[in-house]
Amino acid sequence: MAAAELMPGQRRFTPAAVGADLLLLVWFVFSLFPLLWLVLLSLKTSAEQTSTYFAFSPTLENFSTVLSDQGTRLTSVNFLSALVSSVLSCGGAVLVSLVIGIPAAYAAGRWRFRGSDDLMFTILSFRFAPELMVIVPLFVIYNQIGLFDTKLGLVWVLQLVTMPLVIWILRSYFEDLPEDLEQAALLDGYTRRRAFVMVALPLVRPGIAAAALLAFIFAWNSYIFPLILTGGTNGTITVAVARYLGGGGQAYYNLTAAAALIGALPPLVLALTIQRYLVRGLSFGAVKS
């Protein structure tokens, strides 16, 4: 007997399909649980932070503590200025990476020469080098040239995080872009630079948005570089959040959770703002023709 025809969107209820759905559901809960736990923790009082699971009296006090003078007293750093410092240094780092990285990615995607792959892997290796391995020489150099605890210093060192990402992601976009378009422009009398700016660049806009967002998130999450290379003035949000972990037997897990949630907002807002480009951008370039 032939199986009944299924309407579009209708699914067959077989034990395997139901089992797969259940597994997906379990995985979904498992993946999101840390986030849920973070939200719950941020709503607990100090007395309830280690003694309760789901039943407690929620309070928003932790958020106001983090943003107030009391938080500054606990951590000796103003959380809002750390937030501003993070936005400026990560934004600056991404901007610099885009200005230098887009032409570099274009060149890497369009021309091959002897050693071009080696060069690309050298750039990528900056991303893989353990930060702790290079931090002492960097610290010494930063002290000598006066870049310790400066925004410029932070923007510079974050290039190790953002630049390889931007170049590698955008290279694959440029490689996927049909060369014929630029050649047609060249035939029409465009210079190479004009063909790049007027023809190639607008077509990879979604890629730029995706690369910029990813680079921003990676820079935002960077911890070791700002921990070692900044002091109290230009410290970033990751370092400010970790300060709430305390010491000497006093850990403010609830305040840490509240601070981490506030700290996660800027990348989230940014992602929502450029969502339009993002969905296309993340999948575009993933499959090569």
Add this chain to the structure above:
Amino acid sequence: MSTSAHRGHDHSRRSVLKSLGLAGGGLASIPLLNACGVGTGTGSSGGASAGSAADEVTGAFDWKKASGTTLNVLQTPHPYQQSFQPLLGEFTELTGIEVVPELVPEADYFTRLNTELQGQGGNYDVFMTGAYFIWTYGPPGWMEDLGPWIANESATNADYDFEDIYEGLRKATQWDFQTGSPIGTGGQWAIPWGFETNVIAYNKRLFDERGVRPAETFDELVELATDLTDRSAGRYGIAFRGSKSWATIHPGYMTQYTREGAVDYTSADGELTAAMNSPEAVAFTQKWADLARNAGPANWTSYEYPDCTRDLGNGSAAMVFDADSATYPQNQPGASAEAGNLAWHPGPAGPDGSYATNLWTWSWGMNSASKNKLAAWLFMQWATGKDAMNEAVQQGAFADPVRESVFNDSFVQTLGAFPGYQETFEKVIDSTTIQFTPQQAFFQTTEDWATSLQNIYNGADAQSELDSLADRSTTAVNQG
């Protein structure tokens, strides 16, 4: 078209190479190679104090001598730091020195401090340090010898009274950096600020209910902890640290290890020989691992001190063998479910009645690369002086103060609801110091020791495990 593309390619390659050459030349002109001097430091080493910056301070003592200086202080969040933070304004008023504190989370504190000292950047003048870290940071010359500063009457207030700091603590922060030399020799590399003795804190409510008393010998402790363990009721007998870290060895384990008559190393002709495999050490270590298995927390091998004190506070652990200052906050009103029910006891005496106790002290060290050494010394002197410490103690979270006068004057007054705390302290203080032999491979060898302890806990043969640990440790400590 392809020709034009190639031409563009050649052109841009030449330009790139040209630009790279220029950039390379520019970079080479920056004297980065000076950085090769990393770690050589400018301070004295080996306990010698020739040419100390303290000698440049002359004339009558005056708190205002470094007025107008800005002092950068590296700290980690701690009740000691929080007790002093409100007092920093008074220090500025007294000296005219502005203090800029920088807090680094405890987990990353020593990574940050290590980089700072190794880089000799001098960004921080004064820093919090533990005594064991002197054995790593002192020998390369990263720390200033404070002996000449204490001795100089022009730099040190006549009322400072360094001898008022408990002797065991003063000695714990001195060493001459020679393998085989004990603590208490050589320079004074840090000034103790707050400290902790490792003793038993117990749930008095539970003990009273069960009609039991704290154990006086180690065998009694094993029996008591086992009796108090009731896994079905979510309660176990005793908590102590068990993670794979040097910090597992130094509190309860090292305290009782020493009381049982064991030592970590023996010394002869400037060479150390590890003694973790001596008969008394093996017997004790086996009992300790068994105690953890039979009466300790279920996931003991990940236990650190906040886990131990949390379990005491919420009533799941009947006893904790760890720092008195870490269990102290759990008894403050509202701090935990068992607040008000806790009490303290020196812990088991050794077979010969020994109450030898290992300590941890948060101390102040001075960066040898500091450009503001006088201001740094005035700050250290103020923070470890009687007046500020008395004030900090009155804030109610400064356990234990390092000065005998402050302990007897202000601290004792805070101990009304802390049964046995004072008696315990008085019982052990004369035999409290660092019980380890100072050596530069301390963290490596002590972490290795914790690994062996875990292996024994997991069923490895104690004798062969500790024989192999002793072999490795002897090699490690005599290198260099």
